[in-house]
Amino acid sequence: MKTNLKAHQKKPTLKSWLFLTAGVIFTVVLLIIFPDRQPAVIKSSGQIFWEMLWILPAVMLLIGLFAVWVPKEVIVKLMGTASGIRGIGLSLLLGSLPTGPLYVAFPMAAALIKKGARTSNIVIFLSAWACIKIPQEMVELQFLGARFMALRLGLTIIFVIIMGVSIEKIMEAKVTQKGKK
Amino acid sequence: MNLTSIIINILAIGCLFLSFNKDKQKTKKAIKIAVKTFLKILPTILLIVALVGLLIGFVPHAVILKFMGNQSGIVGIFVSALLGAILYIPSIVAFPLAASFLKAGATVTAVATFITTLTMIGFVTLPLEIKELGKRIAVLRNGISFLLAVLIGIIIGAIL
Numbered sequence: 001m002k003t004n005l006k007a008h009q010k011k012p013t014l015k016s017w018l019f020l021t022a023g024v025i026f027t028v029v030l031l032i033i034f035p036d037r038q039p040a041v042i043k044s045s046g047q048i049f050w051e052m053l054w055i056l057p058a059v060m061l062l063i064g065l066f067a068v069w070v071p072k073e074v075i076v077k078l079m080g081t082a083s084g085i086r087g088i089g090l091s092l093l094l095g096s097l098p099t100g101p102l103y104v105a106f107p108m109a110a111a112l113i114k115k116g117a118r119t120s121n122i123v124i125f126l127s128a129w130a131c132i133k134i135p136q137e138m139v140e141l142q143f144l145g146a147r148f149m150a151l152r153l154g155l156t157i158i159f160v161i162i163m164g165v166s167i168e169k170i171m172e173a174k175v176t177q178k179g180k181k
Numbered sequence: 182m183n184l185t186s187i188i189i190n191i192l193a194i195g196c197l198f199l200s201f202n203k204d205k206q207k208t209k210k211a212i213k214i215a216v217k218t219f220l221k222i223l224p225t226i227l228l229i230v231a232l233v234g235l236l237i238g239f240v241p242h243a244v245i246l247k248f249m250g251n252q253s254g255i256v257g258i259f260v261s262a263l264l265g266a267i268l269y270i271p272s273i274v275a276f277p278l279a280a281s282f283l284k285a286g287a288t289v290t291a292v293a294t295f296i297t298t299l300t301m302i303g304f305v306t307l308p309l310e311i312k313e314l315g316k317r318i319a320v321l322r323n324g325i326s327f328l329l330a331v332l333i334g335i336i337i338g339a340i341l
Contacts, residue, residue: 013220013224016225019224019225019228020224020225020227020228023228027231027234034239040238041235041239042234044234044237044238045234048233048234048277052274054190055185055189056273057193057215057219058192058193060215060218061215062192063214064212064215064216065196065200065208065215068207068210068211069207101271102306103309106309106314107313122314122318123322126322127322127326130303131297133272135273136272136273136276138185139276140276142183142185143277143279144276144279144283148289148337151340151341152333152337156297156301159332163326163329166325167318167321167322174317
């Protein structure tokens with residue numbers, strides 16, 4: 001699994017550097033052709049860069065610390081047996097820990113299915129992993145404000161739980177249908 | 182520098198000290214992971230920085246208003262949702278982009294929908310999700326997420 005994940009990480013990095021090079025060339029050429037746009041572009045780029053510079057190192061540090069102190073095995077172990085409201089809560093909480101990109105969560109979710117975890121919990125866990133990450137919420141707070149962030153977070157949590165339970169129901173219905181045949 | 186970034190930096194430094202007190206080796210490893218993650222995301226960060234500049238400097242206000250603004254209506258919401266579902270941008274970097282969309286005249290609904298599909302749905306990672314979890318769960322999760330994202334966007338737009 002480890003080599004597999006590494007292979008997944010290496011390729012996008014090279015690709016994103018190529019994208020960046022192309023983007024920078026494109027920007028520079030555009031700015032040379034349209035010198036009157038230079039102040040607006042440089043000002044807004046500089047502003048965004050400055051804001052990110054203040055927040056991203058701290059976010060990265062938190063991601064690193066969580067990855068070390070809350071290893072994947074612990075998460076799988078905690079979630080494997082939980083059910084009911086405790087299961088939903090744990091799935092949300094463990095999914096929201098800042099422990100890496102979504103593709104890291106798929107093998108974990110597959111391991112959880114094998115362990116007999118409930119479908120609803122797995123879907124909630126995956127969705128929380130995808131969109132309720134703690135550092136992500138901090139950056140959202142920084143750039144979009146407290147009301148926007150809190151509202152989106154609250155709605156997402158509610159809908160993710162509903163979705164998890166619904167998908168479990170759909171999957172169970174399919175299974176019983178097959179059983180009857 | 183504002184209050185949010187001050188709090189996050191204090192939190193990160195506090196956690197770092199706690200961790201360092203408990204286990205130096207582990208803390209070193211954590212810093213290594215942090216640096217690696219940062220380097221991996223760096224090209225995308227810089228690309229977004231350039232993109233935001235171009236967006237503000239070159240894309241006419243009217244274009245953003247047309248696709249994500251008040252006149253765009255339902256079509257605008259679906260354009261934003263689709264854009265978020267297809268693009269593969271780390272969410273941390275996506276918020277500044279979303280903020281500049283807002284500044285450029287996009288509606289709150291469009292921006293909220295965009296962020297939600299961007300984070301919840303992975304077109305690029307869908308094959309991997311299918312491989313690990315099976316077609317049915319993966320397709321259901323991504324499909325329902327798309328609809329929920331639109332719903333979340335509409336509700337946020339109605340309240341804010």
